[in-house]
Amino acid sequence: MLNYTSSWSLSSSGYYDARLRRQQLYRKHATRHKERHFPFHRLPLEIIAEIFVLCLPDFGVIEITECFESREPAPLLLCKVSSSWRSLALSIPRLWNELSIEIANPKVDIDLATAMVDGWIARSGELPLSLRLHCYGWKEKEKATAMVQAHLNTFFRYASRWESVDISLSGCYCSAVSLPKFDPTPLLRKFSYSTLYSVSIPFPFTSCPLLSSITWPFSCFVTSNRDPVIPWHQLTHIDLKHAMTTHQTLDILRTCQTLVEFNVEIDDHLSLDRVRSRRKPVENRSLRSFQISGTQTCSGLLQSLTLPALTDFSLDTDYHSLDYISPRSVHTQLLRLFTRSKCKLEKLRLENCGFDDARTLKCLKHDSCSSLTGLQIWNEYDQPMFTDIVIRALTDNDGLPEDNNVLLPHLSCLSLEMCVSASPGVLGLMIIKRCLWWNEDDQLKSLSLIVTNDLDDIDGAFLKIAKESGLDVEIINMGRD
Numbered sequence: 001m002l003n004y005t006s007s008w009s010l011s012s013s014g015y016y017d018a019r020l021r022r023q024q025l026y027r028k029h030a031t032r033h034k035e036r037h038f039p040f041h042r043l044p045l046e047i048i049a050e051i052f053v054l055c056l057p058d059f060g061v062i063e064i065t066e067c068f069e070s071r072e073p074a075p076l077l078l079c080k081v082s083s084s085w086r087s088l089a090l091s092i093p094r095l096w097n098e099l100s101i102e103i104a105n106p107k108v109d110i111d112l113a114t115a116m117v118d119g120w121i122a123r124s125g126e127l128p129l130s131l132r133l134h135c136y137g138w139k140e141k142e143k144a145t146a147m148v149q150a151h152l153n154t155f156f157r158y159a160s161r162w163e164s165v166d167i168s169l170s171g172c173y174c175s176a177v178s179l180p181k182f183d184p185t186p187l188l189r190k191f192s193y194s195t196l197y198s199v200s201i202p203f204p205f206t207s208c209p210l211l212s213s214i215t216w217p218f219s220c221f222v223t224s225n226r227d228p229v230i231p232w233h234q235l236t237h238i239d240l241k242h243a244m245t246t247h248q249t250l251d252i253l254r255t256c257q258t259l260v261e262f263n264v265e266i267d268d269h270l271s272l273d274r275v276r277s278r279r280k281p282v283e284n285r286s287l288r289s290f291q292i293s294g295t296q297t298c299s300g301l302l303q304s305l306t307l308p309a310l311t312d313f314s315l316d317t318d319y320h321s322l323d324y325i326s327p328r329s330v331h332t333q334l335l336r337l338f339t340r341s342k343c344k345l346e347k348l349r350l351e352n353c354g355f356d357d358a359r360t361l362k363c364l365k366h367d368s369c370s371s372l373t374g375l376q377i378w379n380e381y382d383q384p385m386f387t388d389i390v391i392r393a394l395t396d397n398d399g400l401p402e403d404n405n406v407l408l409p410h411l412s413c414l415s416l417e418m419c420v421s422a423s424p425g426v427l428g429l430m431i432i433k434r435c436l437w438w439n440e441d442d443q444l445k446s447l448s449l450i451v452t453n454d455l456d457d458i459d460g461a462f463l464k465i466a467k468e469s470g471l472d473v474e475i476i477n478m479g480r481d
Contacts, residue, residue: 045088049092049094052078052088052089055078056075056095057074075092075095075096093126093127094124094127096120096123096124097124097125097127098129098130098131099117099120099130099131099132100133101117101131101132101133101134102134103133103148103151103171104144105136105137105143106137106144110146111150113147113150113151117151117154121154121158126161129161129164129165130163131162131166132165132168133148133152133155133166134167134170135168135169135170135171136170137171141172141173145176148169149177149178156180156182159182159183160183160185161187162185162188162191163190164188164189164191165191166190166192167192168194170195170196174195174196179193182204182205183206184207185205185208186208186210187210188205188210189210189211189212189213190213190214191205191213191214192213192214192239194241195241203230208231209231209234211231212234212237213238214237214238215238215239215240217241232255233257234258235256235259236261237262238252238256238259238262239261241265242265243265243294244264244267246266246304249266249301250282250301253282254284257284257286258286259287260289261287261288261290262289263291265293266292266293281306281340282305283307283308284305284306285308287309289310290307290310290313290314291313291349292316293314293316293317293318293351298315298317299330299332302337303333305337305341306337307337308341308342308343309343310343310345311344311346313345313349314347314348315334315349316349316351316352317352318351328359331359331362335363335366338368338369339366339368341368344368344371345368345369345371346371346372347372347374347375348372348375349376350376351376351378351379352379352380354383355385356383357384357390358389360377360385360386360390361389361407364407364408369408372408372411373410373412374411374412375411375413376414377415377416377417377419378418379418379419381418382418383418385419386421387422388422388426391427391430392426392430393406394406394408395426395429410442411434411442411444412442412443412445413445414444416448417449417450418450418478420451424457424459425459426459427462428456428458428460428463428466431444431447431463432462432465435469435471436466436469444466444471445472446471446473446474447463447471447474449473449475451476451477452477452478455475463475
């Protein structure tokens with residue numbers, strides 16, 4: 001009966017046949033019109049999918065405040081262009097395996113928020129996941145904490161596919177947030193967990209054979225480096241967000257012999273400046289980047305290390321915070337570390353170290369600094385460390401830069417914060433010479449200055465010429481209102 005009716009209706013007076021033919025012709029014409037005026041539609045779907053993937057930012061960011069907001073154009077914007085684009089975008093797993101959630105004073109429903117995140121991750125198929133969860137919910141911490149825990153629970157369901165996870169909790173009750181004991185995470189390579197305050201919880205992973213980079217706020221992480229659960233032997237990057245003792249730091253450097261980057265804050269109640277170390281210095285032959293900060297002296301740590309592979313070194317001692325911190329002791333042990341290690345530095349950062357201009361110059365003249373391409377000297381106390389004697393040593397007076405007559409011949413990036421005190425024109429002359437007279441590979445490429453007074457007119461004129469010649473210049477005057 002259905003077939004009969006259908007056949008009759010299509011043949012009756014030729015009306016339905018004609019309408020069907022017109023619809024087919026219209027669709028064909030519309031397709032040809034679209035392809036003629038929009039060549040993009042002639043591309044194979046596989047090519048369009050690759051183009052969609054290239055549209056992705058580093059991370060798709062979803063903000064959870066009073067509503068949902070997406071700060072990035074892809075992949076959500078691709079779904080709004082047309083129904084065909086939406087269908088295609090939703091079918092491409094590579095558009096959905098990276099996600100960043102930012103929570104700030106959330107007003108939206110928790111179930112709705114987690115459902116959206118769960119749907120996003122589910123579209124990624126079986127691909128490895130890169131996830132971020134940052135919380136800034138200062139006003140409504142209880143609501144932010146509940147929102148954070150709900151999102152973590154969603155993340156945990158996909159832990160077997162984690163490759164990189166970054167969790168930062170600065171706007172909730174981090175002590176109320178719990179981490180489960182994870183099943184094996186076979187794909188995990190990088191795990192970052194940071195909070196404002198130190199919280200003691202056990203290491204959460206039972207098996208993570210590829211884990212090499214970890215950021216950790218908990219002091220228990222280093223209380224026993226013999227803990228078999230922690231894969232010390234495979235860690236290459238460690239960032240400890242809360243203070244460690246010198247002895248704990250040395251234990252990590254002794255144990256982690258594949259370590260490449262290490263960021264640590266030192267806090268010794270018993271200063272090793274007062275207790276001479278009799279042990280042989282700990283040698284780590286793989287460490288390349290070492291960032292040290294602390295409100296107490298780190299001389300004991302410096303005198304107990306040998307780091308031959310070191311290329312990137314940062315030291316922040318904040319010597320003004322305690323009266324008994326001796327810049328002379330820190331300076332002496334720093335130079336001895338360089339001499340003992342025979343390292344060749346590429347980047348050096350000195351912050352609040354208390355060095356005067358003579359000690360700064362002596363440090364920069366050390367053989368380990370001859371290869372420097374980046375130098376940062378920061379001093380929030382506005383102490384003159386970068387004066388005429390340092391600047392003139394960086395200036396070639398013969399017109400031909402040679403390794404034996406100019407300091408730091410390969411310097412390309414220079415950052416000076418509240419530490420410059422020079423005669424008129426001295427700084428500008430050094431900058432313009434290193435921009436215009438050096439060979440292209442060794443020219444100064446960027447300059448960042450933070451000062452408390454306007455630069456002299458001569459220096460300003462030189463810097464204007466250097467900027468017009470291609471130097472990237474940033475000058476901030478802290479003395480202006």
